[in-house]
Amino acid sequence: MKNLENRAKDFSYELPDGTPVVKLGVIATLYFKEGYTAGKKLKIIDCFRKFNDEFGAHLNGLLQDSYKKLTSESLGKL
Structure with missing residues (x-):
């Protein structure tokens, strides 16, 4: 948890109007x-x-043996 707190500045930014935004991803x-x-x-x-x-x-992507950009072509190869 401490590591995430230390890196929090890498995951957030502000919009021009001052609205705070946090970038998150889920795997x-x-x-x-x-x-x-x-x-x-x-x-x-x-x-x-x-x-x-x-x-x-x-x-954004697909992890199947290795990470791939998710496209209709890569989805068709499943």
């Missing part, structure tokens, strides 16, 4: 029971596509 790791099966993989991909349709404008 989530999900595990699915029997996620290795073909049927589960297809359901997970379908779920992610729906999530991307809803929030894609706010998503």
Whole structure:
């Protein structure tokens, strides 16, 4: 927590009107029971596509073996 407090200035700035803004990001790791099966993989991909349709404008990247910029092409390769 102390480390975050020390770095807080790196995560915040002010708008021209003086409004304080904080930049945050979220990384989530999900595990699915029997996620290795073909049927589960297809359901997970379908779920992610729906999530991307809803929030894609706010998503920056995809971590699958390595970090990739999230694009319609990279999503199509899932």
